[in-house]
Amino acid sequence: MFSTVGLFESLPCPEKHNCRRVKCLFNHRPGAKEVHTLHIPVEQPAAPAPPATAPVASSSTSGTQRSQIPAQKAASSVPAKRPLSYAQVSSPNRTKEASNEPPRKLQRTGPPTVATGVPTAAPTSTGCPVLRVSAAHSYAPIPVRQSMLKNLYDHFCVLYKAILPTNPTLASEHSLRQEEEVYKRSNKHTYRNAVISSIAALKRRAFPDSASHASVGTEGDLAARAEAAQKFATLRLTRAQLVPYVLSLDDMRRFGYVVEVPPGEGGAQPADEGAVKTCERCAQPFMVKRKEEADECVYHWGKAFSNKVNGEKRRLYTCCSRPSESEGCERGPHVFYESAPEDLHRRHPFSYSHGRGTDTTLDVVALDCEMVYTTGGMRVARVSVVDAAGKEIFDEFVRMDDGVEVIDFNTRFSGITPELYASARLPLASVRASLDTLIGARTVIIGHALENDLKTLRMIHHCCVDTAVLFPHPSGPPYRRALRTLAKEFLGKTIQSGGGTVGHSSVEDSIATLDLVRWHVLNRPPPPPPKAKAPAPEVIDVDAML
Template sequence: MFSSRGLFKDVPCPSKHECTLPNCLFKHEEASVEPKVTSDKSQVHNSTAVRSSESPPPAKRRRLDTPEAIRQNDTYIRQTTIQGKQPPQKVTANVLSHDSQPSSQQAPAYLAHGFSINGSSTIASEKSSTTIRTPASSARANRSDTAAKQPASVTRAVSPPPTSRTQKASSPPPKPYRKPADKRGLNPRQIEQSPVKFETRHAYLKKLHKQIEDANNRHRKDFSTQPELILSKEELETQALDDEERIANAYPNPDTYKNNLAHRLAFYTPKKMTAAIWKDTITTTWLTNPNLATLTFTPQKPIDKAATGLSTEAQEVTVLKHLRTGLHQHAKHGYIIKAPDEKAISAVRALQKSNGHNETCDRCGTRFQVFPGRSDPSGQGRLTTKGPCRYHWGRIPRYNGATRGNFPCCGSDAGTEGCQLADHHVFKVSDAARLASLLQFKETPHHNDGRIRGPIVFDCEMSYTSRGLELIRLTALSWPTHTTVLDILVRPIGEILDFNTRFSGVNADMYLSAPDYGHEGKPPKYGPGEPLQIVASPAAARDLLFDHLDPDTPLLGHAIDNDLNACRIIHPFVIDTVLLYPHPKGLPIRYKLRDLARVHLDRRIQENSGDGSEGHDSKEDSAATGDLVRKKVGQKWEELKRSGWWWKGEMLMPPGAAKGLKGGSSL
């Protein structure tokens, strides 16, 4: 193609009105024909319109730079210009006003033939839909003049509609998400069994923090374009706390603790901590994806379904039987396996009466008096004496009957004044007869309904009342699916002195606003955001739990003796993670569930508020307990497999069983 440069603009077109070229090089004469309008002003279709033989055909449509279609009131209209002295008019799609309708003398011939959106031609009328078009030559001649008179919103360039690809390209990349930092300061975290004194741990912790800080500063230049690989002040402290706590939990012996901590200090030296190792360390510790493009952080890492090496849940339940501990072992570890008789209960009640209900505070050790059921209109010390209680919520571990170290809650020395203040002194009861004097123990009943009851993992939360430490929340999950079967609040028997929120997770607002269980005939949904329902007593909560238990139902828990005592339950089939993961020094020293979850599941629990002040979540604790048991199930299956056990369907067959013989182990 070539440009005409206007050489033929004064030469008449040989085809005259029969020319159909949109950009003809020759001259065309414009004809003026009056529009034909019906007398009744109604719309006339193109099939009934009569075209004058002298009228030229409508000019072929030509794409303009300005938009031709505008959406207004769900009707498409077209905007154009009319050649002549009158400035271009905007014609609406529904009604042409008298001011905007062109006169018959000024309207070109093609106005007599309307152009509808769906392709059918119509004759313009005063109340009919009309589309106005200009010839190509006219549009070409007046384009610049028309653009100058149109609003900027029409004349500016129009971007194409965004597609999925353009939207993805224009959206900013997601911000990498980091795990939250510990903002409690550089004090060693509380653990069950400290290998050395608090002062020694604190000194090593400061050295470790200094070593990590130096490594962080060395690599600032290496990762100047990747700020996510540089730790903040709080993150440096958290990294040091995590490293020291992991070593202290894994190596309770003082010598091995010091040796492994020395190796960790050497790990951050310039010789070993290269830029590549630093990147890998920060990526795997603080970020979950080394690509650093779409990073997400998952606080909890559930066990893989294939971690046990078993193909079905039924097989897991079958292997679970081999982790069972008998009642005689429970009795050896202090479990209550027999309900106290009435003689022992009567003796305890008589002793309490003669003692005047004097108790020893479980938090500060103060001797005080409690008055269950007492009512005082003044509301000042109506249930207990000796005023408020000042205490340390952290406990110093005991070694051979003596305390050693500092309080983990505030780092203060033993014997210093407490860092917390409560309204009442509180106490707890451990004696079986005294527990039974408040609510008698009950064995798990048999059910004859033919229903198969699978394993249950449960956890209880307690609060302090005028009767001791009582049940206030009960949660039960199915195992191994973790489906919630029961999660309720419980009204204790005594008056509440302290909700014990830091450990129970239950506060006054949650307790007082809880609806009654099954209110308005609606069963609990246990979904996100659903309020916990409350039952009238611990006995009512126990009956609801019994509905999911048979005597041969595996009942799983962590330090489950405390939960069983709170519910006053004697159950023959119990699996306790305290016994599955024993402390090297043996009972009564136990690993905390939080520490077991971090070491064996790489999961952080009981950290709802960062500092733990909002307390435990019994559902979270139950799920962690269930996963700890699943890990032991996988290990037990590996032992059985090495011994020659094999599967016949869902039946676990012993090593000597022939292929054709019946038998095996199944739930």
């Protein structure tokens, strides 16, 4: 019988007085406290083993006797485990220390990483991009995807043939994005056919002539643009939407608006025939005369701009690219322009736009005017108004007041010809009366450099939204961006493209200003509230220069 280790001596025997063991492992002393334990088999240290014997041959030949040689055996190093109480065994939240369980391996925390198979290659300028995707992360074989990507790239190159010289990476970028779009919306059974359908759609597109063309982009780009166009077309601006965009009186004064009726008698001197003025074109003094008697002026109709020629900075004209000191490229009569509110009021009186009834006045309109040079300065010759949906509601030519003669129709910019002007029947006073049925004091008027239009209409209005202010020039005031430049950049529309002698269309320009405000409402936050006051800058109209 092996000797005991004594691990159970502190525990009373569960059989108590009925125990029949000769040498019991438990405690039989009187007064021992009974503890309910579970007898869980535990690994006991190995008891000293009897010495192993190995037979060794005896030198005796008679009566072979084998001597016993004890063999060495390493003792077990496994420590004994303590018995667990019932509470420890039955507790679901027992600790590892109590259960003597070995610690688990550390596991990575956080959401599992999902392999999407989206290509990570960057577009190249020399050819088709190469996919860098693990085969295990792609449901479609990588060689198949690379082949499909190559087909997309080849067809994008054919489509963008006219614009690739100026945009060499465009085909590579769009083929990579197109393959990614197809991969995300397909599976291993539909992937190949989906790419083939995309290629067929590429073949049906019109060949673009610029990077801003409607057919440039992936299928996702075209769908997003179509959705934006639908949202844009259905947006009907309301007065409540435009309240944050309305210029404050301080801003109106800053940008040259007339906000109150100037002093003096309005309309006291409609024309200034016979007076000496400074020519608006050549900056030379001249005497104001009618067209048939006017002196000839040689001038540049474009604006001067700075340019470097052979490393030398020179001033050139936009009309003919000649130096600023060169002789003019255009001939016509001397003309003059007045901007002081008192002078304008003396030619024709200013008045407020009160409206003539709430039934016909509109909440939002867009307005544009075309002007001509007269013996009374620059005067309005055409007025166009569209409603909040872009529908034309007013378009009239304006006959000059009595005593005012047209010197130059300025057809290059105004689009007014002698034939068109001959159809004018209403003078400015009658046109203003007609506008009062559409425009009330609370009507929001949208325009580009709107203060010029209101000045020539002799209209004082305090609810104005000006796209020249919403889309400021990078150099800040007094510079302004041209309307056709804004329309091209933000709307993708080409306006005022009639050529050097056709001029603008006031209906087209008013629709463009309305669409620019629509775009701003949909894509940009409202302008911040006005800050500290600033002195009124001298306005430089660069509309014809850009």
